[in-house]
Amino acid sequence: MSELAIALVAAGAALAGSVVTGWYARNAGIRQAEAARHAGDRQAEALLESVRMTVRGADVQRAVALRRQVYAEFLGAAEARILVERTGRGTGDEQGPLQRAYAGVVLEGPEEVAAAARQLLDALRRHETQDDLDRARTDFVREARRAVVEIGGG
Numbered sequence: 001m002s003e004l005a006i007a008l009v010a011a012g013a014a015l016a017g018s019v020v021t022g023w024y025a026r027n028a029g030i031r032q033a034e035a036a037r038h039a040g041d042r043q044a045e046a047l048l049e050s051v052r053m054t055v056r057g058a059d060v061q062r063a064v065a066l067r068r069q070v071y072a073e074f075l076g077a078a079e080a081r082i083l084v085e086r087t088g089r090g091t092g093d094e095q096g097p098l099q100r101a102y103a104g105v106v107l108e109g110p111e112e113v114a115a116a117a118r119q120l121l122d123a124l125r126r127h128e129t130q131d132d133l134d135r136a137r138t139d140f141v142r143e144a145r146r147a148v149v150e151i152g153g154g
Contacts, residue, residue: 064152070108071144074101074117078140081124082133098124113147116140 077098098121105117120136128136 060152064148067108067144067148067151070101070104071113071148074098074105075137075140075144077101078120078124078137082130082137085124085127085133086130110147110150113140113143116143 078101081095081098102117102121106114116136116139120133120140123133123136
């Protein structure tokens with residue numbers, strides 16, 4: 001075989017080897033790019049889920065704070081009326097704030113807390129004994145605490 005033929009065979013083999021090597025390198029590069037894109041998608045989804053969890057946590061905290069505020073307003077208004085019942089002295093405007101605070105409890109819920117608030121309100125309207133008022137107040141506080149814990153996930 002002549003030197004020219006040997007050179008042509010060698011050149012052809014080198015060219016074929018380069019094409020095959022290039023083809024495999026290209027395929028490997030495509031697979032790496034797809035893997036990187038997939039990893040990026042997973043990272044983006046994890047970041048979005050983290051943001052969603054943060055937002056949900058903030059929403060829960062706002063809901064807990066609102067419930068506490070509504071329940072505390074009702075309890076404060078009820079305490080003012082209980083004090084009037086106990087001492088017989090008041091300003092005469094204790095009923096309005098109590099009714100408004102009760103409406104807030106009914107709107108905020110849940111039903112168990114609204115029912116306990118209704119029982120306390122009814123006990124005040126019936127001028128029940130101090131023990132009965134204390135019992136109704138304790139029932140309301142227990143239900144309110146339970147509702148705050150439940151909404152807070154604890």
